[in-house]
Amino acid sequence: MELTFYTRVLRNHWIAITAMVLVAAAAAFGWSSAQPKVYAANASGFVTSGGGGDVGLENLDDMLSKSRAASYVELAKDRATASLVIDELGLDTTASTLVGNIEVAQKPETVIIAITARAGTPQAAQDLADAWIAALATRVSSVEAEGSGKSAQRGGMRIEVSEAAELPTSPVAPQVERNVLLGAVLGALLGMGYAVARSLLDRRIRSVEDVERHKRAPVAGTVLDVGSHTGLFVTTPNGAGQASLAAEGMRRLRTNLSYMDVDNPPRALVITSPKQGDGKSTIAANLAATIAQSGQPVTLVDADLRRPRVAGLLGLDDAVGLTDVLTGRLDLADALQPHPDLPGFRILTSGPRPPNPTEILDSNAMRRVIEELRSEGMVIIDAPPLLPVTDAAVLALETDGALVTVSAGRTLDTDLTGALGHLDAVHARALGVVLNKVSKRTVGAGNYAYYGYDAYRETRKPKSERVKTVQSADL
Incomplete structure (x- = not known):
């Protein structure tokens, strides 16, 4: 997957990703706040033999102290030492449980043994650390005395307190800031995973890139969503509103049509869509109005005899x-x-609804109307959707081709494939796809450039070579 894919995913699903980040961070904060606070206090002691006066003996004692310190670390973590601390502090716990609250370590290349005690209050942590180093000193004296057969005062290894524990000022757990950060990172990963999965499984067309993946029709233009605006939005004053931006999209669509084939640009075209509700009638009316604004005569024909909307x-x-x-x-x-x-903008409304729309549109009379209007200017025909009925395919065969209007975020890629397939079935040309109702935040929403209009020249054929094979059962 390319970087543009992830950029599009982030832009399309940033709300969901942000929500997951906030929820995960809030959950981490709530969990951390509910955990009991733990304080840590540190005390240390050093191993010594108590001898002195002879340099050689002092060096030997230092080496012996370092080697013994490693053994005393293990001695500090046994249950006997913990039992001494329980008796000293009058604690209501077991030796095994209390050992779990203690960390003992020898500082590298020294005779220092460090004790870290954890407890629920600062005072308890300080008392536990001091009591533990004292209990360790007692245990060492007892062990050394038993091993040498003489009292500790007459020689042998012992532990002396080198640093008493200080009262801790802040808890070491839970680490709220770290947990919230980890929660936010986890939420971001989950959100991105959700967004990628949603994008891969989502069959709705949302951007120019989604249309281009079909490789069956170029993107003729994109039109921003005008919301509740109805009628001709291309006649609104220039500005930064949605209608003004959509009008700019229509003007680019008009320009793209003129560049499809410079020597023989389309003069009669059908505006259709895969299904009802994609905004084809609005696109047809505004495209015709935009062409009229350029000074070129144009006729808008409402050929949707089933659900006319132009009037x-x-x-x-x-x-x-x-x-x-x-x-x-x-x-x-x-x-x-x-x-x-x-001026120059004429409209031919649908008139009364007939019982047989397809037969009326697939008639010599309709072909004569199209040819007569074509001789006087451009012809924009608003036709029914392609998937439910065959009317648009019939009309596209008699014109220079069809523009297929799809709704961003609503039309499925299978709907577009089916609509283009219906045009292919009768050898009618798909001039391009108009991506309608595009959100401003959608990737490609501001990109109105046309793509790949060589496809128009390659598919352009004389009418005599186009075989009319419209059958309702096939469609």
Whole structure:
């Protein structure tokens, strides 16, 4: 996996990752706060023979003291020493349990034995450390006296206290800061693992990269989510709002269309989607308006005869429209409605709903309407979704191709694959994919550049070479 994948994962799932970090850190803090506090006190003693006066004997005693100190470390950790401490301090515990609260070590290359005692209060830790070093001194004196057959006062090894324990000022456990940090790190790892797994298992299309992985149609453009805004957002004043940013995406889409084939750019195209609710009608209306803003004449045709939306989006009358023209009840010129604010922008609404939309759209009358409108300017056709019905595939075959609109974070990759497959089945061209409703935080949301439009030139064929094989059962 490339770095861009992890960057996209972090950007798409940073809320979940942050939540896991906070929850894990809070859990670590709560657990640490609930643990009993432990204080540690240190005392030390040194091993000596008590001899002196002769340099040679002193060196020998030093070597002997170092070797004996290692044995005394083990002596300090046995139950007999712990029993002396229990008697001294009057503790209500067992020798085995008390030994677990003591650490004994010989400082390297010295005769110093260090005692670290742990207890629930500072005073208890100090008393335990001092009592333990004293008990060890008693044990050593007893052992050495028994081994030599004479009293310790007449010679032999012994332990003298070199440093008494100080009263500890802060607990050594639990280490709240360390535990919280470890909890946060663990939460970050869990969050990242969750995000990666979610990204690998998530079939929803969220970014340009997700579309490009199909390698079946280029990304024609991306349009930011305009939220509750309805109608023509491309006519909003320039600014930093969502509608203004979405309008910039539409202008880039218009530019990308002109660069698909410089010598013969598409003049009639279908706007469709895999399923209902992807915003195809909004994209169609705003793309047509954007083209009109550039000074080029354009006609928007509402060919979604099942769920027409263009008239509602633009606030127009839908009493007459495309179906009246196709059935011969009205001339095309009489059915066209000019947009009140955009010169050169004409709209052909759907008109009354027919009982047989596919048959009406797959007719010579429809082809004549498209050719007549094409001769007067660009034609943008809002068609039904590809997966439920065949209408869009029929229309795409009679035009220069189709733009497939998908919803970021909603459309599944299988839906896009199926929609493009329906176009392939009738040898219609997929001009590109429009990634709609993109969040500003999504990777690639601000990248409106077009990709790979050589695919358009490679798939462009004369109409005579395109075989019309639309069958409802196959789709």
